[in-house]
Amino acid sequence: DAGVTQSPTHLIKTRGQQVTLRCSPKSGHDTVSWYQQALGQGPQFIFQYYEEEERQRGNFPDRFSGHQFPNYSSELNVNALLLGDSALYLCASSFSSTYEQYFGPGTRLTVT
Amino acid sequence: SQQGEEDPQALSIQEGENATMNCSYKTSINNLQWYRQNSGRGLVHLILIRSNEREKHSGRLRVTLDTSKKSSSLLITASRAADTASYFCATGFSGSARQLTFGSGTQLTVLP
Numbered sequence: 001d002a003g004v005t006q007s008p009t010h011l012i013k014t015r016g017q018q019v020t021l022r023c024s025p026k027s028g029h030d031t032v033s034w035y036q037q038a039l040g041q042g043p044q045f046i047f048q049y050y051e052e053e054e055r056q057r058g059n060f061p062d063r064f065s066g067h068q069f070p071n072y073s074s075e076l077n078v079n080a081l082l083l084g085d086s087a088l089y090l091c092a093s094s095f096s097s098t099y100e101q102y103f104g105p106g107t108r109l110t111v112t
Numbered sequence: 113s114q115q116g117e118e119d120p121q122a123l124s125i126q127e128g129e130n131a132t133m134n135c136s137y138k139t140s141i142n143n144l145q146w147y148r149q150n151s152g153r154g155l156v157h158l159i160l161i162r163s164n165e166r167e168k169h170s171g172r173l174r175v176t177l178d179t180s181k182k183s184s185s186l187l188i189t190a191s192r193a194a195d196t197a198s199y200f201c202a203t204g205f206s207g208s209a210r211q212l213t214f215g216s217g218t219q220l221t222v223l224p
Contacts, residue, residue, distance in 0.1 A: 004154070031210070033210075033211075033212075035214075039152075040216075041216055041217075042200050042202075042214030042215050042216050042217050043155070043200075043212075043214045044214070045211050045212060045213065048210065048211060056208055056210070056211045058211070088152060090154060090155065092155075094210065099142075099143050099145070099160060099204055099210060100145065100157050100160055101145075101157065101210075101212065102157065103147075103154040103155040103156070103157075104154050105153050105154040106152075106153065106154055108152075
């Protein structure tokens with residue numbers, strides 16, 4: 001049973017560019033959450049998707065957007081990249097009826 | 113900003129000793145979870161405790177929750193070198209229980 005997978009593993013972008021990160025949830029999970037983790041900090045909640053809709057959103061600007069597909073996989077898009085967007089981006093999946101979240105290995109984004 | 117704060121920020125112990133980490137939070141919660149992260153990789157769910165529970169056990173882990181003091185502790189007994197990792201507490205608020213808010217973590221080093 002595959003766990004949560006994310007792609008790509010690493011990514012280097014230039015300021016002002018746009019990036020798309022991808023996530024496949026654990027088998028059977030229908031809810032996907034995205035987190036940003038800066039170096040030395042705990043993850044910060046970006047948003048959560050369920051039934052292809054954004055269900056909850058953290059304190060992130062509109063440059064951060066997402067999508068969930070019918071197969072429950074998800075994408076995170078970040079526009080107009082800033083140096084401060086450099087971080088580890090974590091995807092987590094869960095059942096809509098439970099609280100425990102299962103995390104993927106993350107995508108390391110570097111903005112130069 | 114981080115909701116919970118772990119204490120201590122770093123902890124170094126010998127193999128076989130017990131490790132205790134504490135977490136404080138600010139607002140009413142629905143649940144509190146502990147996660148482990150190895151070297152900037154994905155987080156692994158360890159244990160969940162609900163707001164109406166006071167103590168929970170899982171293998172060598174024991175979690176306590178004191179909602180009157182808005183605090184929790186994680187005890188790892190008979191620690192092993194493989195327990196070396198960062199440990200985070202994450203809270204699910206009442207009303208948005210599936211939106212996790214993480215603390216800044218405790219870096220645990222277990223010396224062989």
